[in-house]
Amino acid sequence: MKTLRIILFAVVLCIVFSAGAFLYHIFYALPTDTLLPAQIRVEQGDSLATVTHKLRDQKVISNGFLFSIWARLSQTTNIA
Numbered sequence: 605m606k607t608l609r610i611i612l613f614a615v616v617l618c619i620v621f622s623a624g625a626f627l628y629h630i631f632y633a634l635p636t637d638t639l640l641p642a643q644i645r646v647e648q649g650d651s652l653a654t655v656t657h658k659l660r661d662q663k664v665i666s667n668g669f670l671f672s673i674w675a676r677l678s679q680t681t682n683i684a
Contacts, residue, residue, distance in 0.1 A: 629670055652676070 642662040646655055652675060656668040665671045 626670070626673075629667065630674060 659665045660668045
């Protein structure tokens with residue numbers, strides 16, 4: 605029973621740490637030093653993965669995985 609509690613505590617600790625790191629990365633990531641205009645062309649039917657690659661290639665976003673998660677959770681996009 606004691607081993608089960610230790611394992612459960614470790615899992616909860618990992619989840620809390622991961623959530624904290626995720627939120628820190630989203631809200632406190634440092635912007636780039638120079639802000640340059642970027643032009644991205646999103647075609648009708650482009651998937652979220654395609655748009656993410658285009659944004660990352662133009663250095664508009666730094667982490668495509670976190671951007672994809674944010675886009676899906678915020679539901680502000682119609683990209684499937």
